[in-house]
Each structure stands twice: as structure tokens, then as C-alpha cells.
Amino acid sequence: MTDHTHTETPAPGTISGWSLFAERHPVLFFTTPAAVVVFILMVFPVFYTVYMSLHSWFASSVTSPEFVGLANFKRAIMEDERFRNAFWLTIYFTALATALQVILGVALALLLNRSFRGKGFFRSIFLLPMVATPVAIALVWMMMYNPTLGVMNYLVGLVGLGPYKWASDAHLVIPALAVVDTWEWTPLITLITLAGLATLPLEPYESALIDGATPAQMFWRITLPLLRPTIMVALLFRAIDCLKTFDIIYVMTAGGPGFASETLNVYTFQVGLFYFHIGYACSLLVILFSLVLGVSLVLIKVRRGSW
Amino acid sequence: MRTLRHWWALGLILGLLTLTLASAEAAQFNWQQFKGTQLRVLLNKHPWQAGIEPHLKNFEALTGMKLVIEVYPEDQFRAKTLVELTSGASSMDVFMTMPGQEGLKYMRAGWYQPVDEFLKDPSLTASDYNWNDFLDKARDAMSIEGKLIGPPIQIENSALMYRKDVFQKYNVKVPTTLDELEAAAKALNGKAMTDDGQPGFGFVARGKRAAATSQFAGMLFAMNGTWLTPSREPAINSPEAVKAIDMWGRLLRLYGPPGSENNHWYEASSIFSQGKAAIWLDANSLFPVIEDPQKSKIIGKVGYAVFPKGPNNHPGGTVAPWGLGIPKTSKNQKAAWLFLQWVTNKEQVLKLQSEAGVLGARDSVWKDPKGKAKVPADLAVSLAEGSKVGTPFWNPPVVAVAEVRDAVGAAIVTSIQGGDVKAAADKAAAEMKRIMAETEKK
Numbered sequence: 001m002t003d004h005t006h007t008e009t010p011a012p013g014t015i016s017g018w019s020l021f022a023e024r025h026p027v028l029f030f031t032t033p034a035a036v037v038v039f040i041l042m043v044f045p046v047f048y049t050v051y052m053s054l055h056s057w058f059a060s061s062v063t064s065p066e067f068v069g070l071a072n073f074k075r076a077i078m079e080d081e082r083f084r085n086a087f088w089l090t091i092y093f094t095a096l097a098t099a100l101q102v103i104l105g106v107a108l109a110l111l112l113n114r115s116f117r118g119k120g121f122f123r124s125i126f127l128l129p130m131v132a133t134p135v136a137i138a139l140v141w142m143m144m145y146n147p148t149l150g151v152m153n154y155l156v157g158l159v160g161l162g163p164y165k166w167a168s169d170a171h172l173v174i175p176a177l178a179v180v181d182t183w184e185w186t187p188l189i190t191l192i193t194l195a196g197l198a199t200l201p202l203e204p205y206e207s208a209l210i211d212g213a214t215p216a217q218m219f220w221r222i223t224l225p226l227l228r229p230t231i232m233v234a235l236l237f238r239a240i241d242c243l244k245t246f247d248i249i250y251v252m253t254a255g256g257p258g259f260a261s262e263t264l265n266v267y268t269f270q271v272g273l274f275y276f277h278i279g280y281a282c283s284l285l286v287i288l289f290s291l292v293l294g295v296s297l298v299l300i301k302v303r304r305g306s307w
Numbered sequence: 308m309r310t311l312r313h314w315w316a317l318g319l320i321l322g323l324l325t326l327t328l329a330s331a332e333a334a335q336f337n338w339q340q341f342k343g344t345q346l347r348v349l350l351n352k353h354p355w356q357a358g359i360e361p362h363l364k365n366f367e368a369l370t371g372m373k374l375v376i377e378v379y380p381e382d383q384f385r386a387k388t389l390v391e392l393t394s395g396a397s398s399m400d401v402f403m404t405m406p407g408q409e410g411l412k413y414m415r416a417g418w419y420q421p422v423d424e425f426l427k428d429p430s431l432t433a434s435d436y437n438w439n440d441f442l443d444k445a446r447d448a449m450s451i452e453g454k455l456i457g458p459p460i461q462i463e464n465s466a467l468m469y470r471k472d473v474f475q476k477y478n479v480k481v482p483t484t485l486d487e488l489e490a491a492a493k494a495l496n497g498k499a500m501t502d503d504g505q506p507g508f509g510f511v512a513r514g515k516r517a518a519a520t521s522q523f524a525g526m527l528f529a530m531n532g533t534w535l536t537p538s539r540e541p542a543i544n545s546p547e548a549v550k551a552i553d554m555w556g557r558l559l560r561l562y563g564p565p566g567s568e569n570n571h572w573y574e575a576s577s578i579f580s581q582g583k584a585a586i587w588l589d590a591n592s593l594f595p596v597i598e599d600p601q602k603s604k605i606i607g608k609v610g611y612a613v614f615p616k617g618p619n620n621h622p623g624g625t626v627a628p629w630g631l632g633i634p635k636t637s638k639n640q641k642a643a644w645l646f647l648q649w650v651t652n653k654e655q656v657l658k659l660q661s662e663a664g665v666l667g668a669r670d671s672v673w674k675d676p677k678g679k680a681k682v683p684a685d686l687a688v689s690l691a692e693g694s695k696v697g698t699p700f701w702n703p704p705v706v707a708v709a710e711v712r713d714a715v716g717a718a719i720v721t722s723i724q725g726g727d728v729k730a731a732a733d734k735a736a737a738e739m740k741r742i743m744a745e746t747e748k749k
Contacts, residue, residue, distance in 0.1 A: 058707075058746050147566035148578055168566025170724065256516050257568035258720040275710040277745075
């Protein structure tokens with residue numbers, strides 16, 4: 001801040017009022033544009049959504065929004081069967097997908113952390129699914145899952161299983177979707193875990209070797225505890241994303257069969273943009289937001305404490 | 308230079324005169340009465356739009372009006388018209404509209420200008436327009452709560468498509484009733500029907516929640532069921548409707564491909580066009596998919612027929628038109644009516660149907676050999692016939708169409724899965740009641 005003294009007396013006519021202002025208040029000057037953008041695009045919509053969630057508004061009629069207080073929330077939680085179904089499906093999908101991804105992702109990272117021929121090549125190959133477009137992935141998987149024309153039934157048939165209805169089966173659809181999400185996002189966990197593995201100290205392993213520890217013991221007692229913070233970060237990312245997964249579910253099943261894969265985000269989309277109940281959709285969004293926030297807070301707490 | 312300019316003017320006058328005389332010959336009707344008016348026309352990207360656009364300069368020459376055409380892909384088109392109409396200050400004069408989809412919503416909101424008065428007025432409607440030439444139910448479908456919103460421009464029916472070769476090979480009668488339909492589906496299910504002798508399914512159709520309802524509507528009608536009672540109470544749990552839901556689900560469950568509950572028309576069409584099903588109930592306007600050499604293995608092997616009849620020979624099937632409407636906010640409503648009238652007169656409909664294969668709604672055009680040239684012969688016959696008997700209510704006649712379709716679609720899915728149909732129908736009816744109470748309150 002002492003720098004200011006140098007520029008307090010500029011040559012007249014060379015520095016305009018704006019520059020002078022910028023010179024004197026650099027913090028204000030440089031952060032305002034970003035703050036304005038964030039406010040307009042993020043803060044305002046959040047508060048407007050909360051505001052709209054207290055209203056009833058059927059957008060395609062010519063009536064204006066009507067203030068109804070917490071009635072939307074009451075309806076969602078007490079009366080709306082589809083909401084309850086969507087809520088539990090969201091949690092089911094998230095738990096299943098993140099569990100699969102963390103287990104596979106960490107295993108893959110440990111494998112890729114060893115040195116072998118073509119390691120770089122395999123590393124790149126494993127990261128490819130993450131780069132592909134979700135809608136394209138969804139369409140391809142849907143074709144593979146097709147019970148009549150798809151390749152999945154052929155593949156499981158080779159080992160004497162099936163045929164299954166996959167994404168068309170009310171009981172199989174969530175696992176089937178979780179597999180697609182896992183296929184796409186396991187590499188993210190691998191990537192983060194690999195970074196974590198690179199930073200592990202060697203000393204604990206050396207002393208463990210001297211003490212005669214087995215590889216399994218070294219993994220469970222040293223590697224995993226040291227990796228825990230890293231894995232928790234990866235888990236947090238995936239959990240947040242899974243809770244609000246939309247693209248693959250919407251493209252593959254649109255929530256079907258029936259409502260068997262209608263997660264909160266898919267249901268909210270239907271209510272808001274197909275049924276035009278804007279107020280109710282906003283209240284569903286507020287609930288989804290609270291759910292994501294709650295899960296994140298719990299995970300952050302777990303990361304800091306011990307498990 | 309001066310004389311040359313005179314010659315130009317003379318030529319122009321002579322040209323206009325010839326045009327006027329030519330049209331005056333057809334009918335003593337003043338097409339020039341709104342000369343100089345500019346019409347703003349919003350169209351959905353669609354075969355009809357692609358077919359009519361090259362001819363619109365003829366309309367401008369005939370009427371001396373100027374057209375400003377805007378074309379958008381379907382999703383954007385719907386959003387754009389909805390936003391403009393909601394604003395209450397739209398400068399649109401004509402827009403494409405699907406009455407079964409948005410009709411009641413727009414009518415209740417007061418967005419349509421009814422055209423009944425224009426149609427009756429001999430100074431506004433040419434004597435050779437012949438409104439009664441439009442197929443019966445296509446006309447009905449363009450009326451909402453007793454008011455005509457405009458002419459239909461393209462139609463389709465929920466109809467029967469079947470494998471002629473398979474029916475012949477196994478000596479099965481082409482079904483004309485629902486009982487025969489089920490018997491045929493049962494008899495042909497599992498029989499060899501692909502090129503390489505693989506077995507196929509007896510029946511395929513949509514089963515995906517909301518998507519299924521528009522074709523199921525044809526069966527609901529055949530069973531003598533309705534969406535609503537005359538006093539606008541949900542009737543989807545009436546005995547007739549329950550029978551229809553039950554049958555749709557049963558056919559797919561017993562004789563259809565596994566996973567039907569997630570099939571939209573494109574999944575169903577790929578199974579059918581791969582030769583893996585004997586019967587497909589869907590919109591007959593989808594025939595280009597089946598007859599496309601790039602995608603289909605059953606070209607020329609498919610028969611087209613009207614939707615099978617229900618008990619007591621009750622007709623089935625639906626009639627779903629796209630049409631044109633005039634918004635209430637238009638300042639050129641009468642001029643816009645001339646446009647609606649010209650693009651749907653016999654000459655233009657015949658042109659579009661014979662050149663571009665657009666399925667028009669005029670009976671006389673379907674009787675004209677040129678009108679049939681672009682479609683399979685039995686499709687031409689069954690489309691004209693189906694459009695005289697089918698129900699225009701391919702969608703529930705409610706304001707919140709999408710939401711009600713999802714509620715009814717859930718019952719259809721339950722039926723496919725072999726669940727309790729009556730309970731599912733009761734639930735759908737209760738949902739319908741709640742949705743209608745929420746969205747149709749005054």
C-alpha cells in the first residue's frame with residue numbers, strides 16, 4: 001500500500017479520473033467485474049430460485065405467480081409420491097456409482113502406479129472415457145443395453161447368463177446406469193489417486209519392510225491411511241456430480257421404465273420445463289441443493305476427522 | 308431510355324393482368340383485397356414447410372402481399388411461439404400449430420383467432436375452397452371447444468403396419484379387429500421372419516411412459532373408452548379404458564420384445580425395420596423409415612391398414628393433424644386467412660402431396676392418382692379411410708398435456724410389467740384430477 005505515494009502527483013492531462021481511481025483502489029477495481037458476473041449469474045439465480053420456491057406458478061397460463069409460503073415443500077415431502085421415489089433413487093444411484101468408482105478407481109491407480117512396459121500408453125487409454133461427450137456415451141450404451149438388438153445380452157450369454165432387460169428393467173435400471181457413470185468417471189478417481197500416490201513418503205515403507213510386513217499389510221496399514229485425504233476429495237467430487245447426474249439418465253431412459261430411474265434432477269426438469277410448474281420446480285431445486293450441500297458437508301467432516 | 312421504361316411498365320401491367328385474369332377465371336374471388344399487406348409467418352421445420360416454401364412466391368404474385376417467413380427447428384419453434392403468445396404483443400400473423408398438443412391451452416388463454424366467420428364469408432373464402440373436402444376427423448381435430456382454429460396441413464393416423472410376407476407365409480389373416488390382432492400376434496410370435504430365418508416378435512409398439520399414450524389413444528378409442536367424461540372428469544379408469552390399458556400392456560408383455568417399457572417409436576421402428584416383428588402399431592406417417600433402403604431390411608414387404616376395430620365394430624385409431632392458426636394479436640387476420648386458404652387449396656395440397664410426399668388432409672387429393680404417387684397404395688387407402696373414422700383426441704384434451712401423458716403412461720408401463728392394471732388406472736385418474744384442478748382453474 002505504500003506504493004501509492006509514488007503516483008500521487010501524476011503529470012496533468014496524462015492520467016484520467018478512471019486511471020486515478022484504479023490506481024488508488026486496485027482491489028475494488030480489479031475484483032468488481034468478476035464480482036458482478038458472479039452476482040448476476042450465480043448469486044442472483046440462487047436467491048431468485050429460493051424466492052420462486054415460495055410461489056405457485058403454472059407458467060403457461062396467463063396468471064402471475066402466487067405466494068404460497070412453504071406449501072410447495074410440504075407437498076413435496078408429505079404428498080408427492082414421485083418426489084419421494086426420486087429422492088431415494090438419487091441416493092441409491094449416488095451410493096452405488098460412487099462406491100463402484102472409488103473401489104475401481106483406486107485399484108486402477110495402484111495398478112498404473114507400478115512400472116511396466118507401455119505404462120504411459122495404458123494410462124492414456126484409461127483416461128479416454130472421461131473426455132467423451134456424455135450424450136454420445138449414453139446413446140451408445142443404450143444401444144448396447146437394448147435387450148433385442150444390443151451386444152450386452154450376447155456378451156453375458158457367452159458366460160451362460162441372461163438375457164436381461166438392462167435399462168428397461170425396473171430393478172436393473174439404476175445399476176445399469178451406475179455402470180455407465182462408472183465407466184465414464186472411474187478415470188477421474190484414478191487420476192486424483194495417482195497424484196496422491198506420487199506424493200507418498202518412502203520412509204514408512206522402508207521401516208515396514210525392515211519390520212517384515214507383508215505387501216497386504218503395507219497396503220492396508222500404510223498406503224490406504226496415507227491416501228485417505230486424497231480419496232475423500234475424489235469421492236466428494238463424484239458424490240456431488242452423481243447427486244445431480246442428468247445427461248446420461250435423461251438420454252438413456254428419461255426416468256423410465258415408468259419412474260424407475262427418475263432421480264431428483266430428472267424429475268425437476270420434467271416439472272419445470274415440461275409441466276411448467278415453475279414454482280414447484282424451484283422448491284425441488286432448493287431441496288436438491290440442500291441435499292448436495294448436506295452430503296458435501298458430511299464428507300468434508302469425515303475427511304478431516306478419523307473414520 | 309424513357310421509352311424503354313414505358314415498355315417495362317406496360318409489360319408489368321400486362322403480366323399482372325394475365326395473372327389476375329387467370330385467377331379470376333377459376334373463381335370470381337378478389338385475391339388482391341389485401342394488396343400491400345405484409346404477413347409474418349412462423350413455421351416449424353417440417354416436410355410441409357420444405358414443400359410449400361418454393362411455391363410461396365406464387366401467393367405473393369397472386370395477392371400482392373408480402374410474406375416474411377421464419378423457420379425454426381421444432382423445440383425452438385414451440386418455445387418461440389409460446390413466448391411470443393405469452394407476451395401478448397406478438398407481431399405474428401400465422402403460425403403452425405398442433406391442436407392435439409397445445410390446442411386447449413392456447414384456446415383457454417385466448418391466443419387463437421377462430422376462423423369460422425372467415426370461412427362462412429364469401430368475400431373472404433373462394434367458392435372453390437370446399438372445406439368439406441377435408442377428411443372428416445381432420446376437420447374435427449382442428450376445432451377446439453366448438454371453434455375452428457384453421458385448416459389442417461398434414462395428417463397422420465395411429466395405424467396398423469404389418470409384414471405382408473410373414474402373414475402370407477404362415478397363413479394368418481390380416482387383423483381387422485382387436486381380437487384378430489391378438490390372435491395374429493400370438494400366432495406369429497417366435498416365427499422365423501428375418502432374411503436369415505431368425506425368429507421375430509408377434510407385436511411391437513411404443514411402451515415408454517408418455518410416448519406410448521399417443522398410439523395407445525387409438526386402442527382406447529377402439530374399446531369405446533375416452534380420456535374424459537362429458538363433464539370433464541377423468542375416465543381413464545373406466546372399464547373400457549382399463550381394458551385398453553390391459554391389452555396394450557398384454558400384447559407387449561406376451562408377444563413383444565423384452566424391454567418394451569423403454570421403447571419410443573425409434574426403438575420400435577428399428578426392431579420392425581430389422582425384420583424382427585410381424586406387427587407394428589404406430590403413426591403411419593413413419594412409413595419413410597420402413598421404406599428407406601439405407602435403414603430397412605423389409606422394403607416393399609409391409610402392408611398398411613387402418614387401426615383394428617374394437618368390440619361391436621367400434622372404429623379405432625387416431626387422427627393427428629398439424630395445422631395453421633392465426634393469433635388473436637394479429638392485425639392482419641383477414642389477410643392471414645387468405646394465406647391459410649391458399650396454402651390449403653386443392654391445387655397446393657395436390658402439389659405438395661405429389662411432389663414432396665406430404666400427407667395432406669383432402670379427400671379429393673387422396674382419390675387423385677397423382678396424390679397417391681409418392682406413397683404405398685394401401686397406405687393411401689387406409690390413411691383416407693382412417694382419417695374419416697379415427698379419434699382426433701390422440702392426446703388427452705387437457706391444458707397440461709405433458710403432465711397427464713406421464714400419469715397415464717405410468718399406468719401403461721405398469722400394464723406392460725404385468726402389474727395391477729385397475730389400481731394403476733385408478734391412480735392415473737386421481738393424478739389427472741389433481742393436475743386438471745391445478746392447471747385449469749379459472
